Amino acid sequence: MSRTKSEFSRKLKGYQVLYFMLLPGLLYFILFHYVPIYGVVLAFKNFKIMQGILASPWVGFEHFQKVFADPNFYRVLNNTLIISLYKIVFAFPIPIIFALLLSEITRERFKRLVQTISYLPHFMSWVILAGIFISIFSLNGPVNAIVKLFGGDPVLFMADDRYFRSILVMTDIYQGFGWGSIVYFAAIAGIDPQLQEAAIMDGANRFKRMIYITLPMLLPVISIMLILRMAHVLDAGFDQIFNMYNPKVYGVSDILDTFVYRKGLLETNYSYATAVGLFKSVVALVLIVLVNKAVHMMGGKDHTLW
Incomplete structure (x- = not known):
């Protein structure tokens, strides 16, 4: 027992700088992710502000x-699933393709420049991006200027049910594909260069090396990222939609998060909003377990979270 204790003390002293660096992140998760879990009990109580959480009656x-x-609820659930699945189908592969193509560029300065430019939208808030895109798709914006140039009538894209979801997916790709490609760039950098050299010796061109070497080596990372993404299938992007939607497109853009926002903060129906939020969390847990199990059963034992 004393030996184990001394070894722990020695490791603690040896890595105390690293533990100190870990502390802010640990405190963040405790304060903003674990402590608020207590509020889940609101879903099972008739919450009265003046009585507080503890004194409010159980229901x-x-x-x-x-x-x-x-x-x-079913309307917003349907919208959430459709928008989220659109983003998985169309937005999830883009960072992978971008990383594969950019990794084939040999001019390092140009590659770093493209990477830096692709990261920039991630650091812009959706308040700013929404204002930019609303201007772009407005009646007097550049998109409608092109429509007029080809003889068409201007369209108010941001208030049209037919186009709004497509705009959400396109703008989400623009904002996140550069940042999302970082993990794939890191995985590509870790591939043994001897594999590439052997393929070159066998006469494989760049496209074949990308398809038969780079992409298969990325499959473990892709599988894990897909599993993690499925946990957020009911998170269709509150920041983006809240800043871009309007009452005319509520029918196709109102999602669970905006629904919870209105019920909880605007209508002060905290217990109802908490129940919807808890439903989201349970579904996310079930989905991540099922997808992880499915990948494991398909032979990807090394590609799963557990």
Whole structure:
């Protein structure tokens, strides 16, 4: 026991700088991710502000019954799933393709320049980006200027149900593909160069090396990123949609997060909003377990989280 204790003390002293660097991140997760879990009990109580959480009466699953009986809930759930699946199908592969193509560029200065430019939108808030895109797709914006140039009538894209979801997906790709490619660049950098050299000796061109060497070596990372992405299938992007949508497109853009925002903060129905949020968390947990299990059963034992 004393030996184990002394070894722990020695390691603690040896890595104390690293532990100190870990502390801010650890405190962040404790304060903003674990402490708020206590608020989940609101979903099972008839919360009264003046009584507080502890003194508010228990009502069991009453709020969940109201949620599942509310037709608006199914409308926003449908919108959330559609938008999120669109983003998975169209936005998830883009960082992979971008990393594969950019890794084939031999001019390092040009490669670093393209990478830096692709990262920039990630550091711009959706408040700024939404203002830019609303101007671009406005009646007097450049998109409608092109439409007029080809003899068409101007379209108010941001208030049209037919185009709004497509705009959400395109703008989400623009904002996140550069930053999302970082993990794939790191994985590509870790590939043994001897594999590439052997393929060159066998006469494989760049495209074949990318398809038969680089891409298969990326599969473990792609599998893990897809599993993690599926955990957020009910997170269609609150910041983006909240700053870009308007009442005319509520029918196709109102999602669970905006629904919870209105119910919880605007209507002060905290217990109902908490019940919807807890439903999201349970679905996310089930999905990440199922996807992880599916990848494991398909032979990707080394490509799963556990």
